[in-house]
Amino acid sequence: MPVTVRATTLHDLPSLIIDCLNPVFSERIHLSITEPIPVGEALGYHAAHVSAGFPHFVAVDGDQMVGMCDISPSAPPRIGAQQHNATLGMLLVPSARGQGIGEHLIRAAIAACGSRWERIELSVYSHNERAYRLYTRVGFIEEGRRVGAWKLDGNRSDIIDMVYRPGRSSSI
Ligand SMILES: CC(C)(COP(=O)(O)OP(=O)(O)OC[C@H]1O[C@@H](n2cnc3c(N)ncnc32)[C@H](O)[C@@H]1OP(=O)(O)O)[C@@H](O)C(=O)NCCC(=O)NCCS
Secondary structure: OOOEEEEOOHHHHHHHHHHHHHHHHHHOOOOOOOOOOOHHHHHHHHHHHHHHOOOEEEEEEOOEEEEEEEEEEOOOOOOHHHOOEEEEEEEEOHHHOOOOHHHHHHHHHHHHHOOOOOEEEEEEEOOOHHHHHHHHHHOOEEEEEEEEEEEEOOEEEEEEEEEEOOOOOOOO
16 A cells, blocks of 8 residues: 555544654654653644644555654744744654655645745754755755764764745745
């Protein structure tokens, strides 16, 4: 059965967290979170985003959650000068990588933003070449590089800050 990309529902969240997010967090090398999150905590975070109507998409293989991409405000409402910025996060379980599913997910999430934000921001580690290539391919550009800011188990990488500007980045 082909993998489907669709908007996330509240019903999806428990299996998304258990089968998808926490296993990828446990890999430790791709994301800032390096250990599983208590399901209730992650549920509250993602349920708030889905309920608010922020772009939130899952990749589903049969009845199995294999990936997600979400975009949400970078700053809370009280930080008035940063309401034009959003932050993108995404991940796929290992078996779903390298097949173009990530590109499908990110394009769906960006398209759902419309003109809601001026900047869609993300950070990627310099050792994560597949993610960097995907982001560049869909129109993200590098804005800055924090040299050596990622350090884990004796390994070190740069943290690369990237941005996509709806209406100005040309690829989507
Ligand atoms: C980073 C990540 C989201 C990228 O998603 P992905 O689906 O693996 O990436 P893509 O959609 O770009 O596809 C990967 C490759 O498959 C190729 N591809 C595209 N369509 C394809 C298809 N129909 N069949 C086979 N391969 C295909 C792409 O050309 C790409 O090759 P390239 O990287 O050499 O250019 C995913 O690998 C992942 O979740 N990694 C772990 C978590 C992570 O790093 N998250 C991001 C943190 S910043």
